[in-house]
Amino acid sequence: MIQIQHVSKLFERNGVKNQALNDLSLTVDDGDIFGVIGYSGAGKSTLIRMVNALERPTSGKVVVDGRDVSSLNYRKLRSFKKQIGMVFQHFNLLESKTVFGNVSIPLVLESKSKEEIKERVTELLEFVGLSDKAGSYPDELSGGQKQRVGIARALALNPSILLCDEATSALDPKTTDQILDLLKNINTKYKITILLITHEMTVIQKICNHVAVMEKGKIIERGSVFDVFGHPKQKTTRDFVRSVIRDNVPASIHQTLESAHDARTFKIEFIGDSATKPLIDALIKQFRITVNIVFANMSEIQGKTIGHMVISVKGAPAEINAAVSFLQQQGTAVKEVN
Structure with a gap:
């Protein structure tokens, strides 16, 4: 379970303050696919970076599986991060390494044996449909194939949580559907909790069970996807819903x-x-x-x-x-x- 409890985050640079998160609370249950949607600058990326401790809250707590993330020391934090996989918008692959090499990075850093690495990477590449691309380099892949490599790498250490930071926004609609199907399959097969952020309501519609709508560092609406789509209360939510469900008369x-x-x-x-x-x-x-x-x-x-x-x-x-x-x-x- 992910519990974000009254979290605020204030950035300050050259005397200019930016309140990225403002007394935000959110709970994501185990095994859920939870989407957070908002326009650019709403605070989505800051929120997801709190969960894997890439950012620390100015105030409040981030509790994952009963542990206050911000209170963990370096050794415990390193161990904690193994249970969280991260999928990025722009793939973050090493161009100098093959597909096999990119997926194996977390395993190499954990000093796994060559036999363990080969077995795990081979299993993951088969799961994401890239068995025939093991020896290819990133510049030889399509955007969807690159994202599949990123997903396989994120799963390398058998995480219990998968964080997706705008994972489909760089992809075309058909490829987006394929990646969303893959994420749903991951959730079903491995029982992994997925927290994703997006600005695309179609992503929420196709994959999520629950959704929270962010604006100016706050959550302005939340609930099951069906309830939020069926009865949007806030203007921002209605605008997002209308991007996929037309209810206005031409x-x-x-x-x-x-x-x-x-x-x-x-x-x-x-x-x-x-x-x-x-x-x-x-x-x-x-x-x-x-x-x-x-x-x-x-x-x-x-x-x-x-x-x-x-x-x-x-x-x-x-x-x-x-x-x-x-x-x-x-x-x-x-x-x-x-």
């Missing part, structure tokens, strides 16, 4: 709605089971109204569906109000759009 449709003076417009939100019910069909059959679907979007989050729909409705006010009440009784959120 301007061209707005113009069409504005010209329909005899119709009322409603925005409907479907979450979970309600998304699979034929509710619009039921509206048309049960109420004396005319329904026109002007916008609709469906997304899948953690195996559940989140949908948004905008409908234009014509009919007597009493019939329309009864139809709205019916939709609300079916577990959907309905809001009239002016």
Whole structure:
């Protein structure tokens, strides 16, 4: 378990102070895939560097598996860091070493025997799909292959925690999906806790169980990915969610709605089971109204569906109000759009 308890971090250079983290608290349970998202300058990188003691907090505690990281002496800290693997945005590979040589670095530093190193590196390269690249050099690899080498190296000492610092932001969408599948496989097969930071909501959507949204050194929203995607409370969170789930009506449709003076417009939100019910069909059959679907979007989050729909409705006010009440009784959120 990772527990970040009221941590603040203040950087000062040439008399200029920068509050990177401000009384931040966060808990990541064992075996979880936890994402932290925020714009540049939110404090994400500082936060993740606290976990493996690359940075020390100005105040507060970072507790990993019951140990206060900042209180460890050099010998205990060196031992502690073996249980934490790190995957970097720009791979951090040594260009002078082969793929095999890069993956073996942590094992060499631990003075493992040549037989142990060969066995472990061979196993890891097979796991990440690079068995045929053992003798290649980094400049001969694609970006996705380089990141696979970085992941294999991070797993060399059998860590219990894997930290990912913008691990996919330098990759194209297809390669990003492949790396995320690999990380999910690592979490499932090795039961490794994964804490990743990103500015891409698609990464959170595809791999994470829980998410925290950061802004100006603070966490402004947190929860399960499904809950945060389904009910974002803060503006920054809503902006991130809208980058993958479109719930806003395009301007061209707005113009069409504005010209329909005899119709009322409603925005409907479907979450979970309600998304699979034929509710619009039921509206048309049960109420004396005319329904026109002007916008609709469906997304899948953690195996559940989140949908948004905008409908234009014509009919007597009493019939329309009864139809709205019916939709609300079916577990959907309905809001009239002016």
